[in-house]
Amino acid sequence: MINKNSSNKVRFYGKIARIAAIVMMISVFTVSCGKKKEQKKEENLRPVKVQTIGENSMSLGYTVSGTIKGIEEIPYTATSSGEIVVINAKNGDSVSAGQVIVAIDNQAARSHVRSAASNVNTASSNINSAAAAAEEARINYEKYKMLYNKRLVTETDYLRAKTNYDSARAQLNASKNSLSSAQAELNSANDTNRKSVIKTNINGVIANMKLELHQQAALGSALFTVVNESEMVLEVGVSPQIVGKIQVGTTAKVKIDELNKEVEGEVYEISGAAQNATRQFLVKIKMQNPDRELKSGMYGTASIDTGAEEGVVIPKESIVVRGVEQIVYIIKDGKAVAIPIKIVNQNETYAAVTGDGLTVGSELVIDGQNVLQDGEKVKKVN
Numbered sequence: 001m002i003n004k005n006s007s008n009k010v011r012f013y014g015k016i017a018r019i020a021a022i023v024m025m026i027s028v029f030t031v032s033c034g035k036k037k038e039q040k041k042e043e044n045l046r047p048v049k050v051q052t053i054g055e056n057s058m059s060l061g062y063t064v065s066g067t068i069k070g071i072e073e074i075p076y077t078a079t080s081s082g083e084i085v086v087i088n089a090k091n092g093d094s095v096s097a098g099q100v101i102v103a104i105d106n107q108a109a110r111s112h113v114r115s116a117a118s119n120v121n122t123a124s125s126n127i128n129s130a131a132a133a134a135e136e137a138r139i140n141y142e143k144y145k146m147l148y149n150k151r152l153v154t155e156t157d158y159l160r161a162k163t164n165y166d167s168a169r170a171q172l173n174a175s176k177n178s179l180s181s182a183q184a185e186l187n188s189a190n191d192t193n194r195k196s197v198i199k200t201n202i203n204g205v206i207a208n209m210k211l212e213l214h215q216q217a218a219l220g221s222a223l224f225t226v227v228n229e230s231e232m233v234l235e236v237g238v239s240p241q242i243v244g245k246i247q248v249g250t251t252a253k254v255k256i257d258e259l260n261k262e263v264e265g266e267v268y269e270i271s272g273a274a275q276n277a278t279r280q281f282l283v284k285i286k287m288q289n290p291d292r293e294l295k296s297g298m299y300g301t302a303s304i305d306t307g308a309e310e311g312v313v314i315p316k317e318s319i320v321v322r323g324v325e326q327i328v329y330i331i332k333d334g335k336a337v338a339i340p341i342k343i344v345n346q347n348e349t350y351a352a353v354t355g356d357g358l359t360v361g362s363e364l365v366i367d368g369q370n371v372l373q374d375g376e377k378v379k380k381v382n
Contacts, residue, residue, distance in 0.1 A: 087211055095205070312354075312360065
């Protein structure tokens with residue numbers, strides 16, 4: 001027979017065990033819920049990748065494009081009108097200074113030369129006659145002067161001889177002036193006629209020639225260009241913010257699109273004033289061209305060394321555009337902080353920027369920044 005007290009004890013301890021189990025289950029559930037809440041809270045933080053901004057010693061350079069020209073490009077125009085009767089070169093031909101390239105048959109100039117030469121001959125003949133007449137008048141005047149002094153002729157006869165002498169001398173001077181004018185006219189006519197022969201002033205290569213024999217050339221019309229290809233020049237426009245960082249002698253790397261190659265260049269001229277239309281400064285970059293590979297009209301893209309950059313250098317991908325404003329995000333105390341920036345220079349990959357609070361050592365958001373809001377809590381991920 002089972003003792004009643006023993007039975008009560010069994011029931012009592014069973015209740016205790018059940019209560020303990022329930023308490024344990026509640027504890028486990030509470031802990032589990034807490035962990036889930038913490039995990040859920042952490043999962044709500046925006047994941048971002050960051051990069052620590054380092055010391056700036058980088059030169060981004062300044063990239064700009066333009067058209068290549070010869071170090072000298074001299075256009076030649078018709079200095080007289082007429083028929084083209086000589087063409088001694090074609091586009092691409094090498095020519096030397098002083099070489100005759102084109103001759104124009106200027107009939108009017110040739111006719112003027114003949115007329116001016118005839119006038120010179122006439123003036124020369126007239127001066128000979130005037131000189132002889134003046135000499136004869138001088139002798140007669142000297143004779144009458146002597147006779148008048150001896151009172152052997154009248155004053156009227158003496159004055160008549162003197163007047164004739166003065167008139168003969170005046171005629172001689174007029175003849176001399178006529179000869180000088182005729183000679184000047186002949187010189188001018190010869191000069192015009194000589195200008196019908198077009199010679200080069202420099203060594204180079206013929207370009208832009210579109211002439212044919214026997215075509216008519218008008219005074220001032222374009223004939224051809226001579227390009228000095230020993231050195232080539234890339235002319236580019238540089239912004240006012242950058243031009244102060246560029247000096248004569250600054251190096252540049254120039255990529256030639258048509259040749260798919262890069263050549264070394266050097267800045268040799270910087271304009272002192274901005275161009276009115278573009279507000280940019282004209283910068284000329286000189287390149288050696290020993291093999292004559294570079295040709296006038298080719299397209300080049302220059303990367304000009306501008307020295308250490310102002311501000312800090314950051315990846316361009318970290319920059320967020322919000323309307324007209326450009327910003328980046330840095331992390332402070334676990335939160336994203338938006339910083340408006342100003343780009344002072346850039347290349348394809350990096351930008352030199354300034355902004356209040358953006359300093360060396362700042363943790364810059366480089367991934368996830370496009371969806372961030374100022375003050376949003378974040379978690380850093382690799």
